[in-house]
Amino acid sequence: MPSFDIVSEIDLVEVKNAVDNTSRELGTRYDFRGVKASIALNKEVVKIEAEADMQINALRDMLRANLSKRGVDTRAMDAEKCDASGKFWSQNIKFKVGVDQPTAKKLVKQIKDSKIKVQVAIQGDQLRVTGKKRDDLQQAMRLVKECDLGMGFQFNNFKD
Numbered sequence: 001m002p003s004f005d006i007v008s009e010i011d012l013v014e015v016k017n018a019v020d021n022t023s024r025e026l027g028t029r030y031d032f033r034g035v036k037a038s039i040a041l042n043k044e045v046v047k048i049e050a051e052a053d054m055q056i057n058a059l060r061d062m063l064r065a066n067l068s069k070r071g072v073d074t075r076a077m078d079a080e081k082c083d084a085s086g087k088f089w090s091q092n093i094k095f096k097v098g099v100d101q102p103t104a105k106k107l108v109k110q111i112k113d114s115k116i117k118v119q120v121a122i123q124g125d126q127l128r129v130t131g132k133k134r135d136d137l138q139q140a141m142r143l144v145k146e147c148d149l150g151m152g153f154q155f156n157n158f159k160d
Contacts (some may be wrong), residue, residue, distance in 0.1 A: 002137055003130040004158040005123075006107070006144060008151050010076050010095050016041055018066035025062055031055075036088070039063065046093040056082055056089050063093070073152025096151060098125030103149050110147055116140050126156075134160060 019041040026032055026039065037050040039059055048059045064074045078094045099107070104127055108120045111129070118131035118140050131137050137158075144153050 001130050001132065002134050002158075002160050003128060004137055004141070005156045006099065006127040006129060007125075007154050007156050008076065008099050009097060009154055010072055012044065014070040014072050015046070015067065015095065018063060018070045018072065019046055021066045021069075022059070022063045025066070026059070029062075031058065044095060044097075047090060048093065049088055049090045051087060051089070053082055053084075053089055056091050060091070060093070075150055075152045099127060099151070099153075100125070103151060106149055107144065107147070111140055111143060114140075114143055116143065 019039055022039050026037060032055065035051050035055060037048075037055055037059060039046065039048050041047075046063065048056055048063070050056050050059060060079060064077065067074050067077070076095045076097070078096050080092045080094070082089050082091045101122075104122045107127060108122065111118065111120050116131075116139050117133070117136050118129050120140075121128045121130075129137060129140050131140070141155055144155075
């Protein structure tokens with residue numbers, strides 16, 4: 001029986017490359033001359049530090065642009081609240097990995113409401129979609145791409 005998995009993953013190598021590109025761009029930008037600002041990747045968390053809240057926003061936008069150039073879905077970014085300590089501002093940016101339970105339930109509901117002849121099962125942090133026809137599976141993929149649930153979805157393990 002044909003099936004595929006719906007997952008939400010990011011490529012950490014591409015995230016590291018985007019952080020490195022943002023760091024290089026930080027050294028050449030005119031609005032960051034003479035300003036202590038930094039961006040660093042520690043495991044799966046990007047830490048941004050600067051002297052002002054406006055510069056934090058600019059760094060986050062630079063990171064978002066570099067991530068999209070590298071093919072990483074920017075909807076996976078989860079920026080925490082900016083913290084001020086002394087004269088420095090900092091912000092941690094985490095990346096959402098895996099389909100969380102509420103999002104998975106919404107996705108299952110949307111697929112079932114569309115009356116496509118497929119079965120959807122939640123398996124941990126991914127969803128397994130099975131159907132009798134390949135066309136039905138492709139129609140389900142199209143539906144998942146069109147719905148906006150604040151996450152980027154990938155399709156793995158397509159079996160015919």
